[in-house]
Amino acid sequence: MGQRGRTGRRTIQGKSNRLFLKILGCFLSLLIPIIIIGVVEYSYSAHLMEREFASRITTNLETASEAMDSYIQTSQITGVNFLNDETVQRLLMPKDKQTLEDKVELWRLPRILQRHENVISSFTDSTFVYVDDQDVYVSGGANSFESFFKRMYRYEEYDSAYWTGLLQTDKFIDLLPATTVIQDGINTKQVVPLVLFNRVGNDQAVMVVNLAVSTVERVLAGNAVFDSTTFVVLDGQGNRLYDQRGYLDNVPEAELAEAFSDGSPTREMKVAGKRYAVAHIKSDLYGWDYYSFTPYSEFNRHTGSIMEMTLLLCLVLIVMGVGFSFVFSLNIYNPIRNISRMISQEPEGGTDGHERAANEFDVILQGINRLSDSNRQFKMKYSKHTSEYVEYSLLFILRGHTLNEEAILRETLRVDFGFEHAGFICCTVLFDFKEPFYADIQDTERPLIIGGIKKIVWKFLAGAFPAYVAEYRPNLFVCLVNVPEPGQAAQMKDAFQQMLGVFAYDMRMYYDIAVGIGTYYEGINDIGVSFNEAMTAITKRDKEQRFEILYGSRMCDGCLGRYEYSLYDEQRILNSLKLGEEETLRETVEAILERNAGGGISYEQQLALLKDMHTSGIRFLSEKGLQADMADKDEFQLLLEAPSGRMLREPDELKELLLEFYSRVLEITQSQKGRKPGNLVSLIEQYIRDNYVRDLGLEQIAAEMGVSEKYVSRVFVEKTGLYVTDYINLVRVRKACELLESTDLKVHEIAGQVGILSRTTFLRVFKKVEGITPNEYRALRRRQP
Secondary structure (H helix, E strand, O other): OHHHHHHHHHHHHHHHHHHHHHHHHHHHHOOHHHHHHHHHHHHHHHHHHHHHHHHHHHHHHHHHHHHHHHHHHHHHHHHHHHHOOHHHHHHOOOHHHOOHHHHHOOOHHHHHHHHHHHHHOOOEEEEEEEOOOOEEEEOOEEEEHHHHHHHHEEEOOOOHHHHHHHHHOOOOEEEOOOEEEEEOOOEEEEEEEEEEEEEEOOEEEEEEEEEEHHHHHHHHHHOOOOOOOEEEEEOOOOOEEEEOOOHHHOOOHHHHHHHOOOOOOEEEEEEOOEEEEEEEEEOOOOOOEEEEEEEHHHHHHHHHHHHHHHHHHHHHHHHHHHHHHHHHHHHHHHHHHHHHHHHOOOOOOOOOOOOOOOOHHHHHHHHHHHHHHHHHHHHHHHHHHHHHHHHHHHHHHHOOOOOOOHHHHHHHHHHHHOOOOOEEEEEEEEEEEOHHHHHHOOOOOHHHHHHHHHHHHHHHHHOOOOEEEEEEEOOEEEEEEEEOOOOOHHHHHHHHHHHHHHHHHHHOOOEEEEEEEEEEEOOHHHHHHHHHHHHHHHHOOOOOOOEEEEEHHHOOOOOEEOOOOOHHHHHHHHHHHHHOOHHHHHHHHHHHHHHHHHOOEOHHHHHHHHHHHHHHHHHHHHHOOOOHHHOOOOHHHHHHHOOOOOOOOOHHHHHHHHHHHHHHHHHHHHHHHOOOOOOHHHHHHHHHHHHOOOOOOHHHHHHHHOOOHHHHHHHHHHHHOOOHHHHHHHHHHHHHHHHHHHOOOOHHHHHHHOOOOOHHHHHHHHHHHHOOOHHHHHHHHHHOO
């Protein structure tokens, strides 16, 4: 009986052990999804990283391409500016056409060439120009044509006969394939010749700007995502410009082009048995092909960290799962075992000492919280960056620039702000704060109030149409509204009328509101037109109205006209300041402003014009050695550059502020001259004004004044900042201007009447003072009303 009991107990114990293992196996099977999730997570993360990897490579390659296009375009513009230079047009001619006078002035050509070459010297090797097969001009001087191309700067691919043949071409620009240049028979370098053609007189001039291939290497290396990334560059004809590792020896150009024929920016390719991520960008401007080769080992190295993190996380979860499974299995198994023992009348055994850790769930909860916080922070950063990009792009357009990537901004507006329609209307909302606002509201609280106002404006507009609101200037909001078609201004007016109900109470004390509504446009870059219409509408508001809505379409045609402020206009202002003629200065300023106002320029352009005229006064003070703040009361400059936001000043008011500034400049400069009745400088000036028709020399003036020539020269310069001869020329040119305006006398006759006997001297002096020739001055003045 005893033996049978022991056998029964062993049987029950064996079954119980199998039951425990079965329960434990069920719990352990729940760990399989952890392994699956780890594999899926790793695969998905690696896929995302691969996409980001390809995107970064393509973006950086595109940046390098744009930089090279910019360099080539800058070289082209610099070459065109050189060939169109007035002195170059006059002096650059075949050797057999040069007169003695021309040869005397030929030294100017290398200087002008050097000045233009300095602009592009950071990315070019050399620049030269020629107009025949005799001489080649470089920044160091003129060289023999044959000697230059055979010894000093010899191209392996292009001999002197090739360059002679370019004199007969009818092209405007040509970008030649890369070639090797041997300089002085010693130095060897790779360049890409940019050839520009232009007519100089009746002759064809050829200018060559040699772009250094080393520049291409430097730009590409500076935009490499990884140190192991290398590049290949082909020119527009498929010629190899740059191949750092000789990839084209293993992958022909045709095969490389075929790989990207479907327009995909990146491809995985094997070169010499090694896997590479190859990116391709084609220059839109000059047709160059840029390829970057990045070893896939870089990608694997970065994804290895994801693999390690995933394995570690899975390992931690599995260990925890095994522990939990064991504990849960014991919790289920022990009651079953006790019941079995009770049924089999087993004595109660000792209790097992298995206890689960109390903080395991806390560890998991903390991990989940960390992931949630990270996701929330990512969303906040994404929203912030998106808003910053839209605001920056919008302000960029409003300031008169052209946004090249219209599609990116349009897509961002669609995805993040719901801009589904084709058209846009730009509105401006001005809060003209009154003095009680600044007196009652603490300065630290004002930004919060302005931010709240912006949100309210945005909320009411968004209730009618998708909208984006940005603060263009303090207290001036720009609202970009997305509308499906023209004629939606009425609904926008309703939204602003509803907004009035929120601000009605505060308007009684703190501010007025003016709303300008532009017209409908469909192009992203046309937003600036609508903005200028809205701004111009606001400037025409009735200041007696506390709330007003104005439509730019009824009062703004051609709002994007560019203001005109020529060197001639500036010279007239500077001459009036030099002579102290305040009335002439006022007439000049009013004439310039009236002429531009007739051209229909926008409010922003009027501010820019006034700022330029203000800068002329600042420059005049600087030339006199005086500080600008001696005449500038800060008010004018602050209104133009950083308006206080309390109101938009009218152009007439700003004109008066400008004239007040000029008046202060005259007061300061006149006081610096120390003018007193009867002093030496005043006597000299009066003597010159009375005798400008005569032959005035320094010795004659000194004899009249009874002092030495040196004393006259030194005192006059100290008091006026001008040499005596410069003042004589200034007086004579001013009298000549009066005769040009009021008579039909010929130029040489006027020259004689103002004391200049040589017509050539008169033309030179007049252009130096006025910036234009006498005939141009007469024609310009007679065209003006």
